[in-house]
Amino acid sequence: MPKRVPIIVMVLSVVSALSTKKLIALDLDGTLLNAEHAVSKESTEKLRELCELGVSVCIASGRSGPAMYHIIEALALPADATYAVAYNGACGYRFKKDFTRSKKDNPEDKSIVFESCLDxxxxxxxxxxxxxxxxxxxxxxxxxxxxxxxxxxxxxxxxxxxxxxxxxxxxxxxxxxxxxxxxxxxxxxxxxxxxxxxxxxxxxxxxxxxxxxxxxxxxxxxxxxHDVCKGNGLKLLCQHLDIPLDSVIAFGDGDNDVEFLQFSGMGIAMKNARPRTLAVADRITEFDNDNNGVFHSLSTLQKEEHLPSYPHKVSLSSLSSSSSS
Structure with missing residues (x-):
């Protein structure tokens, strides 16, 4: 009798297009960054995975552009572009794939999406x-x-x-x-x-x-x-990307993240967030920024089908053996 070759079946999650979020917006200090001012390996890999699955990623911070360039470079996200809301919403950037700090002055690699300066x-x-x-x-x-x-x-x-x-x-x-x-x-x-x-x-x-x-x-x-805040910066970026605010998941911890969380479809405050930020959040992370709070929350959101995930692979032979046992 010829040897039977197991057929692999892709078991897909049926996810409503309306429930799957399209953009993840992340504050840096106190949120994505740990106490060493670095992004953990787990969070980096999770964000790369989500990019591969078609989710856009935006870094949103009070930091200046130069204080964010090394983070954009280290993340090395596989999307065509990574976006950033800098200066607490005063400026928006588009970084081309494979951006490095040496390319910061090249308009093809880093371009301004919007800006608002002080009177x-x-x-x-x-x-x-x-x-x-x-x-x-x-x-x-x-x-x-x-x-x-x-x-x-x-x-x-x-x-x-x-x-x-x-x-x-x-x-x-x-x-x-x-x-x-x-x-x-x-x-x-x-x-x-x-x-x-x-x-x-x-x-x-x-x-x-x-x-x-x-x-x-x-x-x-x-x-x-007077019109600038991180939340308004997020609005301007979403207009540029033609992404509804309802399709955004935002993470933050500080007072400057209040509107940022309020304007997004799902606002998530870090466990270590300020009281004002905790009060407006739709959710609070189980872990703080020093214990992979963002990574664990993104993983949970995938399980709940708010974010896409890779399909599971199941062998027909394993299904047959489990059903006969």
Whole structure:
């Protein structure tokens, strides 16, 4: 009798096109990144798998472009393009497949999808507030971060930010006059007491036309264009990609992630998230950012068929033997 060759059957999950999400949007610090400021191997492999299955991935952070380039490069996602919402929603990027930091100035490899800069009056008022209160201001213009350090504490704050993000500073010797009238994405007011600085800024500059954000990690206050937030940045990116917001899963942990989670079809707060973020989330991860919270949640979402997964392979011979036993 000829030897029987088992036939492989692909058992597919029947998933409604309406229930399967099309875009995963991920905050970085406190969410996708662990305490070592790195993406875990498990999360990287899971995101690559989802890209292969047709899901788009967007990195969304308060970080500047240069503070995100190395993460985009390390993820090396297999999609034609990876997207990023930077500067807390002030700028959107498209990174071509196989992007590396050496290609950052090539418009074919990195292009701007949208941008919103601070009004000039808001820039002047924010810098005046920083000087009156002896605060270090980090001013973001294009890919550069300009600072005017006036004492050792300022230099220490700049070094801490460099260690956190990998971004370098351009040091100004004679104050901020040399960058007057430039298009500014955002300003960070560096401080170890962001809550009191935020309150003082609101009291001293009640007419400031800007969005104010308590930083995460908490050693700065962020000043952005009055229409800018990470949630609006997500909206603009989805318009560009023609993806409904209902088809988005967003992960975040900080105060700047509130609208980001609210605007998405499914907003997921990290276990380690701030109370405001936890309060608006549709779900909370079982694990924190230091214990693969994103990876475990994505795996669960695949099991629940909110995200696609690879089909299981089952041998007919194994089905026959199991049914006869």
């Amino acid at each position: 000039q009056i808001a820039v002047e008022e924010s810098l005046a507030f920083a000087e009156r209160n002896d605060l270090l201001a980090q001013v973001y213009i294009g890919d550069e971060i300009f600072v005017h350090c006036r004492d050792e504490n300022h230099y220490d704050l700049a070094k801490r930010y460099n260690k956190l993000t990998g971004a370098n500073h351009t040091h100004l010797i004679d104050g901020y006059r040399s960058i007057n009238k430039a298009a500014v994405y955002k300003i960070l007011l560096m401080t170890d007491d962001p809550d009191s600085v935020l309150l003082k800024l609101q009291e001293q500059e009640p007419n400031l036309q800007a969005t104010l954000v308590r930083g995460s990690p908490p050693f700065f206050v962020e000043v952005l264009h």
